[in-house]
Amino acid sequence: MKYTIAFLLFISVLYSSCTQDTTCRENKDVRLHVDFINQSNNSKLTVDSVTVFGVGQDSLIYNSKKSVDKILIPLNNATENCSFVIIFNDITDTINVKYTNIEYFMSYSCGVVMAHEIDTVTFTDNYIKEIIIKNRIINPTDVQHIQILH
Numbered sequence: 001m002k003y004t005i006a007f008l009l010f011i012s013v014l015y016s017s018c019t020q021d022t023t024c025r026e027n028k029d030v031r032l033h034v035d036f037i038n039q040s041n042n043s044k045l046t047v048d049s050v051t052v053f054g055v056g057q058d059s060l061i062y063n064s065k066k067s068v069d070k071i072l073i074p075l076n077n078a079t080e081n082c083s084f085v086i087i088f089n090d091i092t093d094t095i096n097v098k099y100t101n102i103e104y105f106m107s108y109s110c111g112v113v114m115a116h117e118i119d120t121v122t123f124t125d126n127y128i129k130e131i132i133i134k135n136r137i138i139n140p141t142d143v144q145h146i147q148i149l150h
Contacts (some may be wrong), residue, residue, distance in 0.1 A: 024110035027140045031072040033099065033114075039129050039149040042071050047088050055083035055094065075138065077101060077114040088150070091127040095148075104139045115139040121146060 036045040051067040052061040054076075061073060063083075072115035075082050075097065083096045097118060116138040121131050130149040138145055 019138050022120060024107070026106050026110045027131075027142075028106070028110065029074075030104075030113055030115055030138055030140055031074050032118075032138055033070065033072055033143060033145045035070045035144050035147050036068070037132075037147045037149045049087075049089050051085075051087040053085055055085060071142075075099060075116050086127075086148075088127040093124045093126050094122045095121060095131065096119050097127070099138070106140065116146045118145065123148075135146060 001117055016144075018087075030094060036047055037043070040116060046069045047066055049064050049066055050062050050071060051064050052071055052073065053059055054061070062068070065071075073082075073084060073126065080100055081098050083094060086093050086095060098120045099116040099118050102115050103150040105112050105113050117135045118133055118138065121133060123131055127150055128148050132147045132149065134144050
């Protein structure tokens with residue numbers, strides 16, 4: 001009887017360790033996290049209205065979004081260069097992000113997503129005074145990648 005209980009306990013532990021959790025509970029969004037910063041005192045800046053769209057694409061990402069202190073921009077997995085028009089209130093700037101696509105393994109149940117590593121960011125300087133790269137790796141974690149200073 002003692003061996004039967006031990007055997008059944010062993011089998012239940014073995015079975016539970018081999019079963020798979022087929023539900024992916026992780027965030028699979030990979031977006032460039034951009035914060036707006038006041039250059040004079042290095043504090044968060046809230047912009048009254050922001051519109052963002054991809055250059056050469058029919059992709060309106062933000063449409064006159066009000067009271068914005070950050071934006072999340074998807075990058076194209078099929079290329080390694082994206083350009084975006086950002087309209088701050090009524091002032092237009094363009095940013096160009098060059099990056100490398102890298103496969104990012106999330107977990108067995110979630111699989112692999114395409115992540116990115118920022119190479120360079122260039123911009124026009126109508127509203128934007130400076131761009132600082134804070135984190136080059138863009139994956140599903142929610143961290144700040146670049147700061148736009150005004």
